[in-house]
Amino acid sequence: MLRYLVQRLFVMxxxxxxxxxxxxxxxxxxxxxxxxxxxxxMQSRGENVxxxxxxxxxKTYGLDQPFYLQYLHWMFGDWDGLQHVNGGLIFxxxxxxxxxxxxVADVVGDTLALxxxxxxxxxxxxxxxxxxIAVYSATHQYGFFDYVFTFLGYIGLATxxxxxxxxxxxxxxxWFGTSIGGLLDPQYIDQPWGWAKLGSLLEHMWVPVLxxxxxxxxxxxxxxxxxxxxxxxxxxxxxxRAKGLPPFRLLVKYPLRISLNPFIADIGSLLPELxxxxxxxxxxxxxxxxxxxxxxxxxxxxxxxxxxxxxxMAVLTVIGIFLSDLALAMLDxxxxxxxxxxx
Amino acid sequence: MIEMxxxxxxxxxxxxxxxxxxxxxxxxxxxxxxxxxxxxxRMMWLRFKKHRLAVFSAFVLAAMYxxxxxxxxxxxxxxxxxxxxxxxxxxxxxxxxxxGEFIGPFVYAYNYSLDMETLKRxxxxxxxxxxxxxxxxxxxxxxxxxxxxxxxxxxCPPNGGTLFLLxxxxxxxxxxxxxxxxxxxSLTIGLIGVTVSFVLGMLFGGLAGYYGGWVDDLVQRAIExxxxxxxxxxxxxxxxILPVNWSPLLVYFGITIIxxxxxxxxxxxxxxxxxxxxxxxxxxxxxxxxxxxxxxxIFRHLMPSFMSHLIASATLAIPGMILxxxxxxxxxxxxxxxxxxxxxxxxxxxxxxxxALYPWLxxxxxxxxxxxLAFNFMGDGLRDAADPYK
Numbered sequence: 001m002l003r004y005l006v007q008r009l010f011v012m013x014x015x016x017x018x019x020x021x022x023x024x025x026x027x028x029x030x031x032x033x034x035x036x037x038x039x040x041x042m043q044s045r046g047e048n049v050x051x052x053x054x055x056x057x058x059k060t061y062g063l064d065q066p067f068y069l070q071y072l073h074w075m076f077g078d079w080d081g082l083q084h085v086n087g088g089l090i091f092x093x094x095x096x097x098x099x100x101x102x103x104v105a106d107v108v109g110d111t112l113a114l115x116x117x118x119x120x121x122x123x124x125x126x127x128x129x130x131x132x133i134a135v136y137s138a139t140h141q142y143g144f145f146d147y148v149f150t151f152l153g154y155i156g157l158a159t160x161x162x163x164x165x166x167x168x169x170x171x172x173x174x175w176f177g178t179s180i181g182g183l184l185d186p187q188y189i190d191q192p193w194g195w196a197k198l199g200s201l202l203e204h205m206w207v208p209v210l211x212x213x214x215x216x217x218x219x220x221x222x223x224x225x226x227x228x229x230x231x232x233x234x235x236x237x238x239x240x241r242a243k244g245l246p247p248f249r250l251l252v253k254y255p256l257r258i259s260l261n262p263f264i265a266d267i268g269s270l271l272p273e274l275x276x277x278x279x280x281x282x283x284x285x286x287x288x289x290x291x292x293x294x295x296x297x298x299x300x301x302x303x304x305x306x307x308x309x310x311x312x313m314a315v316l317t318v319i320g321i322f323l324s325d326l327a328l329a330m331l332d333x334x335x336x337x338x339x340x341x342x343x
Numbered sequence: 344m345i346e347m348x349x350x351x352x353x354x355x356x357x358x359x360x361x362x363x364x365x366x367x368x369x370x371x372x373x374x375x376x377x378x379x380x381x382x383x384x385r386m387m388w389l390r391f392k393k394h395r396l397a398v399f400s401a402f403v404l405a406a407m408y409x410x411x412x413x414x415x416x417x418x419x420x421x422x423x424x425x426x427x428x429x430x431x432x433x434x435x436x437x438x439x440x441x442x443g444e445f446i447g448p449f450v451y452a453y454n455y456s457l458d459m460e461t462l463k464r465x466x467x468x469x470x471x472x473x474x475x476x477x478x479x480x481x482x483x484x485x486x487x488x489x490x491x492x493x494x495x496x497x498x499c500p501p502n503g504g505t506l507f508l509l510x511x512x513x514x515x516x517x518x519x520x521x522x523x524x525x526x527x528x529s530l531t532i533g534l535i536g537v538t539v540s541f542v543l544g545m546l547f548g549g550l551a552g553y554y555g556g557w558v559d560d561l562v563q564r565a566i567e568x569x570x571x572x573x574x575x576x577x578x579x580x581x582x583x584i585l586p587v588n589w590s591p592l593l594v595y596f597g598i599t600i601i602x603x604x605x606x607x608x609x610x611x612x613x614x615x616x617x618x619x620x621x622x623x624x625x626x627x628x629x630x631x632x633x634x635x636x637x638x639x640x641i642f643r644h645l646m647p648s649f650m651s652h653l654i655a656s657a658t659l660a661i662p663g664m665i666l667x668x669x670x671x672x673x674x675x676x677x678x679x680x681x682x683x684x685x686x687x688x689x690x691x692x693x694x695x696x697x698x699a700l701y702p703w704l705x706x707x708x709x710x711x712x713x714x715x716l717a718f719n720f721m722g723d724g725l726r727d728a729a730d731p732y733k
Contacts, residue, residue, distance in 0.1 A: 018568050026577070029584045158662070158715035160669055163689070163708050170698040269570075276575030280670050284693065294576060295674060298583040310580060314572045321571060 004329050012322055016315065020089070023310045024071045027303045038098070074304060089311065095304030099297065104308050107293070112312060115278070115289040118208060119316065122274045123267065125213040126220055131263070134224035139251065141229060149221065156218035161277050162284045165211040169285060172207050208287055212277045216270050220263070227262055231255035261332055267324035271317045387651060390728040397724020400717035407714065411527045418520035419499050419506050421483040422683060426505060426515035429453065431701050432466050434510040434518075441473045449475040452504050463700065474501030510703035512691060521683055522707050528684035530714065532599050532668045533661040539603025540610055541657050547607065548614025552622075553641075562615070566608045574605055578667060581605075582676040591682040598677055602664045613656050617649040651729035659722035662715040669711055685711050 035058060042048075065073070075089050089095070094104040137146045231237070232255050240250045282291030290309050297306035364370075371379065381389070392398060410417060426432075435450045451468035458465050482499035486492055500506035509518040551562035581601045585594055621627060622645075630640050671677030672686025673693070680687060688707040691697070697704050 015564075015568055015571065018564075019572060022568070022572075023580070026580045026584065154716055154719065155712070157719065158712045160666055160673070160689075160708065160711065162670065162673055163692075163705060166692070166695065166698050166705075170695055173695075272571065272573040275573040279573075279575050279579070280674065283674055295579065295676070298579055298676070301583075306580065310572070310576055313576055317571050317573060 001329065005326065008322060008325055012318060016318055019314045019318070020075055020311055021071060023307050023314065024074060024303075025067075027307045027310070028067060028070070035098070074307065089308070094308035094311075097297070097302055097305040099300050099302040099305065104305050107305060108308065108312075111289050111293060114287075115312075116316065118205070118212065118278060118287075118289055119271070119274055119320075121205060121209045122213040122216070122278070123270065123320075125209050126216045126270060126274075127263070129213070130217045130220035130224060134221045135228065135251075135256065137221065138225045138228035138232060153218035153221050156214045160280075161211050161215060162280045164214060165207070165281045165284045168207050168211060208278070208281055208285055211281050212274055215277060216273050219273075220266065220270065223262055223266060224259060227259035228255060231259050261328065264324050264327050264331065268321040271320040275313050275317060383647060383651075387728045391724055394724035394727060396720045397727075400720040400724070403713065403717045404721065407526065407710075408530060410523070411530055414523050414527055415485040415487050415493065416495065417497050418517075418523040419482060419496055419508075420517040420520040421485055422516075422521060422524045423681065424483050424516065424520075426511065426517075428455065428515065429466070429505050429507065429511055430513060430515045431464055432505065432507050432511040432515070433701075434703050435468075435505070435507050437476070437508070438473070446473060447475055449473045450501065450504065450506060472504075474504040476501060476506060509706050510701070512704060518688075518703060518706060521688055522685070522710060525683045525685045525688050525707060526710060528595065528678060528682060529665060529668065529686070529711070532595070532602070532684065533664045533718075535596075535599040536602035536606065536664040536668075537657050537661050539600055540607035540660065541653070543603065543607035544610025544614055545653070548611035549618065551611070552615040552618025555619075559615070562611065566611060569605065569608050574667070575670060577605055578602065578671055579674065579676055582671055591679055595678055595682060598668060598671065602667050606660060606664065609660065610653065610656055613652060614649065617652060618645065621645050621648055652726070655722055655725035655729045658718060658725055661722075662718040665711065665714060665718075 035054060039054065074095055077089075077091055077093065092105075094108070096102075097104045097107045100107045133149050137149050140146050234255075237250065237255060240254070241247070245253075278289060279291040279294065281287070282289045283295055286292060290313065294306060294309040296302075297309065378386070378389070432453060435453070437448050437450060439445060439448060441449065450473075451470055452472040452474055453466040454469045456465050456467075457463075477499045478497065480496060480499040481494045482496045484492060484494050498506075505511075507517050507519070509522065511517055512521070547562050547565075551559040578601060581604070582598060585597045589597065627640060627644060630644050635643070668677055668684060669686035669689065672684055673689050675690060678684050678687055685707040689705070692704040692707075
């Protein structure tokens, strides 16, 4: 087990490094930099541009340096010989946001924590909803509710989440009087955390969690149902039934346990899906999570901010996959002992 | 000596008198023979035909793809023709009978008034004024595929009236026509994107599966890295790269290529695993022993075996791309006006007021759902048919 853990950790680090390089390359790819677009904007407003200040900014942020040096600077910070001076993403300093004129860490603030909360809540939602439905559908194959759930699942897969978000927001407002947009009632913004604020958060959170989780739920139901059906048609289930095992025990004891593997393994594909969904949904609902700020940063070429967000999402995903691999290894000895992967 | 029975009754024997053909077991009925002799592709077709929902979906998709060839003719208005008098007009119903009298398909004209309290435009059908819809008529001029000038439409608004089957938008443009024009972009984007990812997937999956070793390792790692970055933010970042001064057509191609660039990983995985397992199959070993060249093995023996699977997975990849484009354009980083896709149309339905006041602006979502569902069903059918020997 320990060997497996260490091995996975060692794969994770180069993966993250490659991702960070890729992200930085993409963010840097457009011609020009933030300062240029800023100058263009200032000139269009008829303001004067202070060339000295520009040069100073460019030098401070290393924008005049070649691409790979900028990357190294962003990733590893400044070094004096072997002595780490300051900055660097791996030391927890994601750089400076030009647009907001603040360190990225300050801009990002609460949004990262809220993103994590929403993501975890969505994963839990997907599990809680899809598990009973999938088990029911598999055990009652071609029954009425099986068809109903399958139909709903297809609709869930096919409808863009932003539309569901809009419609749900509207009805949440009409039926429950929930204020539109955001994760909190207006009066709680900038207030210290307390029970009332938490309650307001929970009241607002169900809509985004539902919307973000819906496509994932549909996919999960389909996969778990297929897996469970495969198991249920096997000989040992027939034998067990013939020997008089009660149906519920027969279901729970073996087939369900085996078909649960993909349930955990799938988090690897579920998490990127959820995060992708959360970007669009959060823009529509103006949630204080990564989506809107990322979009804004991308539009304005605010590279450190956008890069940090993309990187953060990738890290979240990679860690999620790592945890699911660990859980899978604990569940399934075949993986633990390296006899071929279960996927 | 034992004496035989006095009167030798012949034993009743049970052998049938009918002529006996020892090979009757092996004779097959014409239908069976047809099935046995059928080529692989024919068997797939037979299998696919059984999947009713898939066949139906294929028909729906075929109809949609054919209709985008004749958009200019089929839509009553031009893409950009504005009707300043009817802004945010709700959908008009098509009637057949007026006061119990049959007068063919017609619509009632709208009476327009402004609600001074809510500042909402109120349209009420004027029951006194039935306006018959014209067919094969002269309407807005268009350039068919940007080449041939024309004026003839399948149906046009009544003389002096309007025909908004699905309502109109903030500039009084007909939603139905715009959805028709949007189909041209939205439907082709999936096809081109899938072609890009198909080529990439075949290339990288084929390399990994054929050479194995470090090539395989490299491709596998690359796939893992790409898969662990959430697609949509990556698409967004890539779409933000596209220069602002590109023409809309270039942006369109840029977007399709971006969609394909990220999406090939699934196909590459499928190709690789199929190649790896097929390489070890008996027929492949046999071909090798008979002296077939690698090229012959790959193209004559391996390719047909996994091509069907690839087509099925490619079909299942298209809806993801259509949804991706819709999301990108919805967020304003995808295709830009004046080119119109369903996502661009939905961009107008971005806020809650639309849901409350002008719900018909959300209608472009209906074709999106239909197309995505149809591709999913057809892909399922193809996947089941891809292995007809099961």
